Amino acid sequence: MNEDRHLTTQLLLRGHKVTLNPHGFVATDTPTTLSSYLRQQVRWSRGIIIETIGYPRIFVRRHPVLLLATVRRFYIPYSIAVRTVTYLQYGRTSNETTLPDIALRVLLCSLYTMFRDGHKVSMFLYLCLSQFFTYSLQFPVLLWALVTLLDGTWGTAMRNAHQRKRDLSAWRQHVALLTFVSLWIGLFGASLLKYLGSILMPGHGMLFSVLGFLSSFCIVCTTLVLNY
Numbered sequence: 001m002n003e004d005r006h007l008t009t010q011l012l013l014r015g016h017k018v019t020l021n022p023h024g025f026v027a028t029d030t031p032t033t034l035s036s037y038l039r040q041q042v043r044w045s046r047g048i049i050i051e052t053i054g055y056p057r058i059f060v061r062r063h064p065v066l067l068l069a070t071v072r073r074f075y076i077p078y079s080i081a082v083r084t085v086t087y088l089q090y091g092r093t094s095n096e097t098t099l100p101d102i103a104l105r106v107l108l109c110s111l112y113t114m115f116r117d118g119h120k121v122s123m124f125l126y127l128c129l130s131q132f133f134t135y136s137l138q139f140p141v142l143l144w145a146l147v148t149l150l151d152g153t154w155g156t157a158m159r160n161a162h163q164r165k166r167d168l169s170a171w172r173q174h175v176a177l178l179t180f181v182s183l184w185i186g187l188f189g190a191s192l193l194k195y196l197g198s199i200l201m202p203g204h205g206m207l208f209s210v211l212g213f214l215s216s217f218c219i220v221c222t223t224l225v226l227n228y
Contacts, residue, residue: 002044002046002048002050006051012062013055013058013061015061022116038137038141041137042141042144042145042177045146046148046149046151048145049149076135076138077135077138077142078139080136080138081143084187084188087194088187088190091194091198091205099195106128107128109127110124110127113127114127137181139184140181141181144181181220182221183217185216186212187213189215190209192212193211193212194212
C-alpha cells in the first residue's frame with residue numbers, strides 16, 4: 001500500500017541515511033482529478049499512521065527532528081479542526097495563533113520555496129494558494145485514513161483508459177470519503193467567511209456562516225462531480 005514509506009522506515013532502522021533531493025526529475029503517474037488526489041492522500045496518510053504505530057523505535061534511534069515532524073503531522077490537522085469548530089460555535093479565536101500569524105507563515109514558506117526551487121515570481125500566488133489548499137484538506141484526509149486504517153486497496157487508478165473506466169465504475173466506494181471532505185470544506189469555508197463578516201459587517205455572523213458553508217460545500221461538490 002505504501003511500499004516506499006515502508007522501505008524508508010527499514011533503511012532508517014538499519015542505520016542508513018535518507019535525504020531529499022528537491023531538484024530530481026522522475027517519471028510518475030500523478031492524480032489528474034481532485035477525487036483521485038484525495039484518495040491518494042488518504043492512502044499515503046494510512047501508510048504514515050501504520051509506520052508510526054508499527055515502528056516506534058525509529059524515533060529513539062534517529063534525530064529528534066523526525067519525532068517533531070511526525071507529531072506536527074498529526075497535531076496541526078486536528079488543531080485546525082478544533083479551532084474551526086470552536087470558532088463556529090463560540091465565535092472565539094485561539095490565543096495560540098491569529099490570522100496575521102497564519103498569513104505570515106504562508107508568505108514566508110512561499111518565498112522560501114520560490115527561491116529554493118528557482119520558481120518565477122509569477123508562481124508566488126500559486127505557492128500561497130497551494131499551502132491553503134493543503135492545510136484545509138489535511139484534517140479530513142488524516143481522519144478518514146485513521147477510520148479506514150485496515151483498507152488495503154490502492155485507491156487511485158492510472159491514467160490509461162482501461163484503468164480510468166474501472167475507476168469510474170467504482171465511484172460508489174468513494175462516496176463516503178468525498179461527502180465527508182465536502183462537509184468539512186463547508187465548515188472551513190463557514191468559519192472563514194464568518195471571520196471576514198465580523199470585520200466587514202459585525203453582528204451578522206450567522207448569515208456569513210451559512211453563506212460560507214453553502215458556497216464552499218456546493219463548489220467542492222460540483223468540482224468533485226465534474227472532475228471525478
